[in-house]
Amino acid sequence: MRHDAFLHGVVMRVAVVGASGYTGAELVRLCVGHPRLELAAVCAERSAGSLIEQVFPHLAGRLSMELEAFDADRIAARAETVLCALPHGQSARVVAELVARGRRVLDLSADFRLRDPAAYAEWYGPEAHPYPELLAEAVYGLPELHRAELAGARLVAVPGCYPTAAILAAAPLLRAGLLATGSLIVDGKSGVSGAGRGLALASHFAEVGEGVRPYKVAGGHRHTPEMEQELGRAAGRAQRVSFTPQVVPMSRGILASVYGEPRDPSVTSDELRAALDAFYRDEPFVTVVENGLPDTSHVRGTNRAHVAVHLDKRAGRVLALAAIDNLGKGAAGQAIQCLNLACGWSETEGLGGVAAFP
Amino acid sequence: MRHDAFLHGVVMRVAVVGASGYTGAELVRLCVGHPRLELAAVCAERSAGSLIEQVFPHLAGRLSMELEAFDADRIAARAETVLCALPHGQSARVVAELVARGRRVLDLSADFRLRDPAAYAEWYGPEAHPYPELLAEAVYGLPELHRAELAGARLVAVPGCYPTAAILAAAPLLRAGLLATGSLIVDGKSGVSGAGRGLALASHFAEVGEGVRPYKVAGGHRHTPEMEQELGRAAGRAQRVSFTPQVVPMSRGILASVYGEPRDPSVTSDELRAALDAFYRDEPFVTVVENGLPDTSHVRGTNRAHVAVHLDKRAGRVLALAAIDNLGKGAAGQAIQCLNLACGWSETEGLGGVAAFP
Amino acid sequence: MRHDAFLHGVVMRVAVVGASGYTGAELVRLCVGHPRLELAAVCAERSAGSLIEQVFPHLAGRLSMELEAFDADRIAARAETVLCALPHGQSARVVAELVARGRRVLDLSADFRLRDPAAYAEWYGPEAHPYPELLAEAVYGLPELHRAELAGARLVAVPGCYPTAAILAAAPLLRAGLLATGSLIVDGKSGVSGAGRGLALASHFAEVGEGVRPYKVAGGHRHTPEMEQELGRAAGRAQRVSFTPQVVPMSRGILASVYGEPRDPSVTSDELRAALDAFYRDEPFVTVVENGLPDTSHVRGTNRAHVAVHLDKRAGRVLALAAIDNLGKGAAGQAIQCLNLACGWSETEGLGGVAAFP
């Protein structure tokens, strides 16, 4: 792969910070398979000094690199671009140090996703955002909505997993003016990997392996303002979202079921469907599924989204659906898609994989 | 167990019709463990002649009976009460034959759930209901709403699994007049056993074992009118329900997430919670869970329901939640609960089991 | 249930020590459902002061008791019998204190399972066994092999989960002199609950939820000497066991595949099968399965074992199989079975449940 890439004249050195988590592992996997990227460094504070294949044995035989503690000078010296998968709160400083050294950063935390500093303080505070000037510069990395802004972007805030699914399902309908309400319901179902690699009873197999349960309901989940921001931008007016996250016993995947009301009660299923079709016609990673029933198994391990929309005429409701892989289009895959756009490369570079179904 | 029961003077002979399906198996399990029931016959058309422990090896060593084809005269001669777990459409005739022979029937199909014959024709038709006079007599077997009617009932229509969960979550709020809208959203998540033992790609492990997906959305699922009927009765006015069923990779369990709007925008979480508490205070099988987060794992294998309610103040939404076992409180357990009530026995007889968690 | 039990003149007060683990929860579940037991105390060091239904929400509505720190005097004053589910090493002292106070103890740890103090020191040492005199008194609580000794027993060492499965599969063949070798292979597959409720990457859903893997192989697992002890007693001579434990993505269940060689190469399948049949003919909890293929799903949540034996004529091997629930017959169920025997009650009291299949 190095061979082809050099042939084409472009290989970029990248670092992954936060490489010992699941999102980090997925970033590493995608970097290894990307024809224009060379993995220059992998950082993980607590595992520094270990080999990455000891921390993630699935890499054995494919990649051997020493994990190191993050140091802005050292990393900036070795990598042109940094993929940062640290927890929110920890990420902002690392991002700021790298941007200050002229490096492009794709930040997978929530630290730069909310454009309004007040919203940040409300949901992640009470402290104010530490780098409001960077906030102003950050691009919300959902290419289907912000492709133009991503070209050449220096700082990309890669969206959260649930927001990606919910926005992909509903934004085209809002933009087309088909939904009446300023208030949407998002019922999300996520695989357990969404909770990360940190040990917790909520990720303990015997607790969650054969049941389903909600958590952080009724305004308790921090992905809510992100959905409201982007769905509001799509609609051209403020949107309220009531979000219910739920964990289902699978490793990967998010299904978002978004409920709204038709603006025009006489709207037809076909008109709703046409809005999705039009919006996604040329999108390389989003498919409006034929049978209207997206399935997380069908996008597992990929950067793809399967979406659909239904009209429940009797009840006067619109149901928009999206299935993604929370670690793919919901995190690492989307980061690479943004990176491709920021660099002016083909958007699908390194992301062409078909889901390994079943 | 026979000993104690005879001591108390009551043992009733029962038959299970449709004993080769999952609901049938759960009925058999509960009958075996019930101190006042004696299993007199097990019927299954296609497996007639086989031993039940060949069809269900988990019964080996506990029960050995020959499955037989249903014959109304023979069954009526041997059983005082019949638990009927046939598919809708097939059930009505069997029920009618048994009732005509003076037998009590608990019908777990949908054939007698909809009180309005027009609703039956709309959802299950186009034919009219074959036994409208029986429809008039049938009691909707949700004891928490219809306990009084169940005393002495001759024909009980045991509710569907999704409706049981959705109604238990929302009916107390509607009855207390706390919800504004005549239109509710029910987002349901079910284990795969809900689709039965019949072979289908939609129940094939490799297709569904590690993903989540919707089916029969936007008015396509026949549990919709059942929810509308009972939630309407609780509210005292018509209710529209938009219902989205989804399959998650587990054998048993249903989580219903019901979305409504508060009638009074100034309602508090405590007031909503108080309505649930008041409604379920003396219920033996329903618990309003302390942390507000029902989990299907916590009711697995039982006739119990865990419910909760939340107010999403920001978004102006009420979220009511219920977790049940689709084969327990959602089918066989509830049938036995109804049987206990119809016979004037203690409601919890034979249903005292604690969930085998984890 | 209290009513019937008092009627029969026997209710025994029991305490569960180690009630915050999975085995503890299963003991509590079985005590609640047992007609002759009254739960007098539940102990758990770190959760002392909490209500048990907060620690285990599946108990909500069924049981409310405060967890307390263990104190030998207090517990001995309130309970006649103690079910002790502490980790090995921690259990021995608690057991000794209770026995010294005249209480019957069913110890689910490994502390009193190995009759030979030298074996204890080798596998659990280096320290010597702290209470060798109790070791001499302890009965290995596998009723199918040691029923007579259990009558009136004061201290029962409840077997480990893997040993229960392996011994039930192979002991009848060894006792009948049908196996040649002094060396057996036990290939065990366990559900994740076997690793307990303590947080560990090896029980983290995303790590283990969709794969299978070995651990502590080749003599590394402490259940090895227990199998050797009991299989040796059954054979009448020393047995070596090579044991390979493996974790599969399910909550409950153990399948043991035991490999040996026929003593007489001309032995037939029927003769092997006959030995199992004869051994288990009158056993209330063990079934020799008709099709020869035990399935953990068929015994889930019960105290039952499904066993089978096969002759691989071509390869000159005997394969003995057993499926149990690791928390049922492999732990808490077996403890109650032993308790029933120790008290002179019907062996099946409180253990009559049928598996909740599927």
Add this chain to the structure above:
Amino acid sequence: MRHDAFLHGVVMRVAVVGASGYTGAELVRLCVGHPRLELAAVCAERSAGSLIEQVFPHLAGRLSMELEAFDADRIAARAETVLCALPHGQSARVVAELVARGRRVLDLSADFRLRDPAAYAEWYGPEAHPYPELLAEAVYGLPELHRAELAGARLVAVPGCYPTAAILAAAPLLRAGLLATGSLIVDGKSGVSGAGRGLALASHFAEVGEGVRPYKVAGGHRHTPEMEQELGRAAGRAQRVSFTPQVVPMSRGILASVYGEPRDPSVTSDELRAALDAFYRDEPFVTVVENGLPDTSHVRGTNRAHVAVHLDKRAGRVLALAAIDNLGKGAAGQAIQCLNLACGWSETEGLGGVAAFP
């Protein structure tokens, strides 16, 4: 990708026959991602006329082709190489027709795996092999053992999934003369996809989703002679294998636990490990895992194998372990690896993917 491939001067047109099964789907996935392959036709008898993305919705947006009934002339006209994933028995004729038309065939069925026609008749008969002359020509497609023969091969019999795992684990030890016995035990654990997409109770989620069970034990599984053939070739003398397949609740993966005895009782763990290390030192797809505990999750979706060996000194046993993906290295991945070798391409072409862990 077409661009690069044409740049390098090689694009080969391939057809997948049996494209509506899971192995077929995996072949299609790998062809789509392979820089030197162009998918010219996809055949599936019963789905002929459907679009492949209707049969396999995970392909939607990535591939749209019409499935067609197989016709030797038409396929031979359009494809230079054919990947045949038909059931055994059905495959032989198709293979013969294609070979007769000068096409290279990679046959994933069992029809050409057994070199000895008598073995074929014994295990797949009673009829004799229909094409004994082709049998003589077929190469057993396990590159780690038969790389040289694969160069230029016209007919490759791609190994079965269990044999691949068992052979990779044990063959190096046999070839090095480290195992004493002519009799090995293979205890295999497979994901449910191994049973294919055909509907059966044994693949029905609720039956198998939360338990583990054996099937076709004690010489009943047709992968036995394949293991014996190849392990015998590696050992230089006949080997008997007693094989126990077991199904675990996961979609993909096989773990093989192979038990033998050391030839020299004084052999050390290090010597055993050294034999594996030496054998696999330069293998691109096989890793001897550092911690000795292969995990199917770590190779999922790839053509990789993780292997290990342990000495159980006490019991005098050697345990060799291998984890693969049954659809990857156990089927489609291996077929592509063989194809690369047959064509003289780089062996890893199109197979470079890292496992999508978790």
